Amino acid sequence: MSPDGKKIRGSMEAVSEMTVINTLTNKGFVVLDIKEVKRRGFGPIFAVKLEDIVTFSRQLSVMISAGVRIRNALEILSKQESFSKRFRRVLSNIIVSLETGLSLAEAMRNEKVFDEIFINLVESGEKGGVLDIALERIATFYEDMKRLRDEVKSAMTYPIFVLIFAIIIVFVISFFILPRLISAFGTLPTNPVINTLIKVNRFLSDNWSWVLVAGISIAVGLYVFFKTKIGVRVKSIMANVIPIVRSIRYGLAVERFTRTLGVLLESGVAITDAIELAARSSENHRIEDAAPEMVDMVKKGVSLKEALLTVGVLPKIVAEMVGTGEETGKLPEILEKVSEFYDEEVRNKVKKLVSMVEPMMIALVGGFIAFLALTMYQTIFTMQQSIGR
Incomplete structure (x- = not known):
């Protein structure tokens, strides 16, 4: 009470x-x-939508700048049906935590929904008396991150669609066309490709329940595994096998690191904390592993430029630009420009990848369908001849 x-x-x-x-x-x-x-074991997996967090940050910023008290603003936002039920419940819990005397940053940390970058920016805004500016900066930061990720995902949609289309064609031929041909002609084809499809068809038909359970179990298991730290690293290693994909992922990591570091420093977060948080946000294990060494060097008085050059996980041009920012006292602005450069570079590489993959996928799927059609024709012709005899 x-x-x-x-x-x-x-x-x-x-x-x-x-x-x-x-x-x-x-x-x-x-x-x-x-x-x-x-604590729920699957909390981080089924997290609050990023759209809710971005909208919340922007709306709370507007309310605070208009003079509305934080608690009143949160009460208004917690009743908005545009937010998910879970996020509205999170906001209600934050209100209760504020009533117990916790700061907004501490209340948010208790909810395990907001990441450390978000909380550190809020904490800096509270201490500096510029919470509305910090929240606006947060909204812009996460919007930029989401926009780039969405563009990368969108660019890969067409190749994935073509691949799924090819799988559907094989499924239709195996489960609908072939069984009817066999029942019509009353004999099994001798073509090895068609024979293989028939055997797969029979196996799946006889064991469909076990195959379904195994398929769902494997899918869920892989999904959960790839959310773990080890899984993230395994996925990263697998993706980095392809040179252009490796280049895109590295560009994304550099963009995230520089953008996050710039926003944190601009908001007044200590450089050592900012380096650690920015390294984590990069989602690149080499940058993350190098963060402690960079922090130790900066604590000893080494410039950030020298620390970056020593660990060697970022391009030299980034270190040189950081050096310019340190000399001119405009490090956050320089980091923002660097992130914008890599943002554009990633976009261009994704377009290049898609322009390479699209015709290859079309040619492969077209060739595969033509091969299946020819094989089917030969099979039907052979079966007709055997019946004629």
């Missing part, structure tokens, strides 16, 4: 139930009931 007599409920992260009771009692609250809540 709150100091003003209202019954409220919420969650708080602490080492024990007694710690929660003491903390709330010291702030004037009366604890009526308390129980430990287990």
